[in-house]
Amino acid sequence: MESICSKSKSHFKKLCMVTLLKKVEIFQQMDGQVLKAISKRLKPMNFNAKQYILKEKKPLNMMFFVVRGAVLIKSVSAMDANVKKTCELGSFYGEELVHWVTTWVSHQTFPTKLPLSPDSALCPYHGGSVEILALKSDDLKSVLSDFTLPTDSDQPLDWLTTLKNVERLETMGVEVLKKICGYLELRTYEDAYIIQKDKPIEMMFFIMSGVVSVTDGSSKHYYRNEGGCPNHSGDDLIEHWLKSKSTSVPAKLPTSPFSFWAIGEVEVLVLKSDDLAKVQPGDQIR
Template sequence: MDKQVLKAMSHHLSPVSYKRDDYIVRENQPVSRMFFITRGEVTKNENPPEANFIGEELLEWVLDKSFPTILPLSTCTVRVVSNDAEVLILKARMLKNVVSKFMKHFSNFASLSDIQLTWLKKVEIFQQMDEQVLEAICKCLKHMNFNVAKRHILQEKKPLKMMFFVIRGVVLIESDSALEENVKNTCEIGSFYGEELVQWVTTWVHKSFPAKLPLSPGSALCSVRGGPVEILALKADDLKSVVSEFRSKFSTETTLPTDSDQPRELTILKN
């Protein structure tokens, strides 16, 4: 990287101290800052790190001139193993200020679609898909905002019209089904919900899609205390279009579910 850019970044570095067993960053969580280890010892995925900086994934984010809300996800977990550690941090908004002035120096970094791919690959079924299919799916991802507490994003036992990734706020997941009495969980930043939709679509890839979507196994609502919610949504119709376009990329050995062996969350709505 150009020395002029590095010098500009150095003006925005701030020291932070950590104690033994503190986590500096966790795998699959959004990267909101870069870290430079100046004192102490850390492990990266339980192994000694190869370099003294963490969070290089954040550099991918700067390519998009709009600086989208969605941040890259960490590819590692970093934990302090010495009695303490001192770290210099560079916050995302400070990096944004620097890059705004030196955008031409960042033209070789990954595109926004690369960042979105890291989010998709958090879902096991996407990890098994062809890269070309994933790139097409990335183009279908849509930002959606919800500003009213307890507003439904998805409703239990209603058509599962999308799967989504949480990129801001907290989504409350509720289920009062007989199998899961009054179950309540949360989806926070970096989490996803509704992957059953992907399983359903890919199951029917070599047949005509049924007219009815699978049922949502729970209700997804905006949390009262989590503030505004922003999600990255993959809608059912868009997913079906992509899968239909790339049918040849999917195995022909998929077994279609029957009424007797179909999982509860994949049950198709009946008339």
């Protein structure tokens, strides 16, 4: 009887762990067997008041779920540095790590360095100890490497085709697109802003490799190269370009409603506003 009860408790615990994982959007898209394997790697950890769980700008070596107490999330360098958040029972922090791992898991080797934590996570000065369930980076890599098959995301991309992923450029004449291609350049960002919220959009970019977090201050999403179809940002720059070419007075650059942050190392294909301004749309827009 005791053995049956023990098995029942173990099964219930696994179900609870999987339910906890499903609070994270990216885990909701994963197969049940993968989630069960990940749930077995969750490790309980305890921290006392004033102890850091993660430090800002230090390697993001885990994501975690709060199972007792509350965790303070704060940042010195972020744009909302004065805003402090709290992770309470059932909340999680560090999902950037999961997006980063799933982006690189189909490659032969992971980047040598982990992405950096964008914030600090610590136990408040008052409020007692905190218990978390931690998912370490090495454990996550190990599980996903066992279950994930290689994709074609490393196939070389034709830059002309890449430009046509932008709706306003899709029907533009080939000669104009070729001229724009001549100004495209590859850049690498590492744990840094690519574009900041409320700042002028001085370029548009296409993600060649890596993952980018996108936030408006209240919600967060993640962009990556989706199977050879690069996510992009800065479409408003195209509208600005077309408008400035059709009027005698150049329009002011639009401002970005989002911040784009490179998680770890990210390679992007960049088109700067100054270079785009040198191209004439002409009469080739069909």
